[in-house]
Amino acid sequence: MSCLQSIALFFVTLKMVKMAKPIINEVKALNTFAQDTKIFGNIDSDGDIRMDGVMEGKLNCKGRVVIGPDARIKGTINACNAEILGNVEGEIFVTDLLSLKSTAVITGDLIMGKFSVEPGARFTGNCKMGGSGKNIPEAE
Numbered sequence: 610m611s612c613l614q615s616i617a618l619f620f621v622t623l624k625m626v627k628m629a630k631p632i633i634n635e636v637k638a639l640n641t642f643a644q645d646t647k648i649f650g651n652i653d654s655d656g657d658i659r660m661d662g663v664m665e666g667k668l669n670c671k672g673r674v675v676i677g678p679d680a681r682i683k684g685t686i687n688a689c690n691a692e693i694l695g696n697v698e699g700e701i702f703v704t705d706l707l708s709l710k711s712t713a714v715i716t717g718d719l720i721m722g723k724f725s726v727e728p729g730a731r732f733t734g735n736c737k738m739g740g741s742g743k744n745i746p747e748a749e
Contacts, residue, residue: 644679658688660695678712693730 638656642648646662653669660668661677666684668674674688680695687702693713700718701707707721711729718735726732 644677676713678710 638654639659640652640654640656641659642662642664644661648662648664649666651667651669652658652664655671657672657674658668658670659675659677660680660682663681664684665682668682668684668686668688670686670688672688673690673692674686676682676686676691676693676695676697678694682695682697682699684699685702686697686699689703690705690707691701691703692708692710693701693715694710695712696714698716701715701721703719703721705721706723706725707719708725709715709727709730709732711727713727713730713732715730715732716734718737719732720737720739722739724736724738
């Protein structure tokens with residue numbers, strides 16, 4: 610290979626390296642709170658949360674929240690998506706999809722982008738469904 614060919618190959622390779630975009634897979638943590646856990650206070654998370662215990666306070670989550678079938682929550686839930694299987698007393702604000710499973714018992718107001726309810730779920734309160742979560746307050 611001549612010197613000129615080597616230089617040309619170097620610049621072609623250099624251009625290809627500059628054009629390549631790094632692949633970054635962002636993995637958000639799953640925070641799990643077991644059935645025997647009791648939390649009195651606020652939780653803020655960028656990742657997903659699964660709650661199977663007892664909580665009193667505000668739960669602010671930029672990801673998905675799952676309230677397990679044995680969980681009891683008293684307070685406010687703010688999330689991107691939420692799946693409720695347990696007992697929640699308080700307001701629930703969800704920017705995208707709120708799903709109430711058949712074992713869910715909700716006492717409080719719901720504001721969400723989209724709504725799914727399985728037969729058997731119980732709900733007492735007001736419900737407001739918006740197009741894209743425009744009516745949902747930002748987490749404090």
